[in-house]
Amino acid sequence: MRAIRCNRHGPPETLQLETLPDLRPGPGEVVVDVEAASVNFPDVLVIENKYQFKPPLPFTPGSEVAGRVRAVGEGVQRLRVGMPVAAFTRVGGFAEQAIAAADACMPLPDGVDFATAAAFTLAYGTSHHALVDRAALRAGETLLVLGAAGGVGLAAVEIGKAIGARVIAAASSDEKLGLAREHGADATICYGREDLRERIAALTDGNGPDVIYDPVGGALAEPAFRSIGWRGRYLVVGFASGDIPKLPLNLALLKGASIVGVFWGEFAKREPQHHAQAFAELLRWLNDGKLRPHISARYRLEDTPRALAVMAQRRVTGKIVITP
Incomplete structure (x- = not known):
């Protein structure tokens, strides 16, 4: 089988396409014939050795796939050969075959195509875990989503609307905000040309949002947190800006606010039953x-380095997928 390999840490152009032996599942595992693999920002960080999860070299990057079960390992009962599944793999996704723990595979219902399924698992899983589990977002509350046109951001916009919240989408350009509006955002903030705090105040009558979803970090974090409402919940989802912010904790005291960490991958691993629900x-x-997952581009397996470069440059809206 063909696979993208990271033999040394570095930027996407250091990755190589190689031919490897077919995979065999261990106990509790399955091998999936990959029909589509989604590209996520942590994939860029992993190959650069800048992420909290550090697989040993060499490895195949790619954390979520969709395809059909090729083989099942000892003890696997709920999955069978030929079954369509979406799977969270942590690594190994950018290949023609991938290994996943059986507990990390979700059977797909009829009518869900593989590209949509691959683009669905991590982004929507992260945003659901953040908004439903960690923030307990309720209908009628106000949700502010930073980086609202990215994969997890756009998922958060849609999930917020599904819950019944009022959603304010914030992004760096009018084009990105147009996409957020298409996916349900009630109001928008272009922090590329507008003052974030002033616009939040205007859109919330000075009360601030109940929940802030932040996958960006960096310079946006403090002005956003200063704007949060009483008993607000600030969701720390990621740091796409490249900078981990330092928030003055007196702000949490003054607003009775919570700073809440979101680590979906660990949640799925530690609490598989809750993840399945x-x-x-x-x-x-x-x-x-x-x-409605938005897939903005599809790449061949050999073009994976280019897909990761586009992600590293933060030029992606919605999700992009690899189709081996």
Whole structure:
């Protein structure tokens, strides 16, 4: 089988396409014939050795795939050969075959195509875990989403609307905000040309949002947190800006606010039953048309370095996928 390999840490152009032996599952594992693999910002960080998860070299990057089960390992009962699944792999996704723990595989219902499924698992899983589990977002509350046109941001916009919240989408350009509006945002902030705090105040009558979803970090974090409402929940999702912010903790005291960490991958690993319940709800919303994953580009397996470079340059809207 063909696979993209990271033999040394570095930028996307250091990756190589290689031919490897076919994979065999261990106990509790399955091998998936990959039909589509989604590209996520952490994939860029992993190959550069800048992420909290550090696989040993050499490895195949790629953390989520969709395809058909090729083989099942000892002890696997709920999955069978030929079954269509979406799987969270952590690594190994950018290849023609991938290994996943059986507990990390979700059978796909009829009518869900593989590209959509691959683009769905991490982004929507992260945003559901953040908004439903960690923030307990309720109907009628106000949600501010930073980086609203990215994969997890756009998912957060849609999930916020599915819950019944008022969603304010913030992004760096009018083009990105147009996409957020297409996916349900009620109001928008272009922090490329508008003052973030002034615009938040204007859109919330000075009360601030109940929940802030932040996958960006950097310079946006402090002005956003200063604007949060009483008993607000600030979700720390990621640092796409490249900078990890330092927030003055007196702000949490003054607003009675919570700073809440979101680590979906660890949640899925530690709490597989809760993860399965969340994924089932997401699939119901998908079938009901409440969720519409936006795939902005597709790449061949050999073009994976180019796809990761585009992601590293933060030029992606929605999700991009690799189709081996």
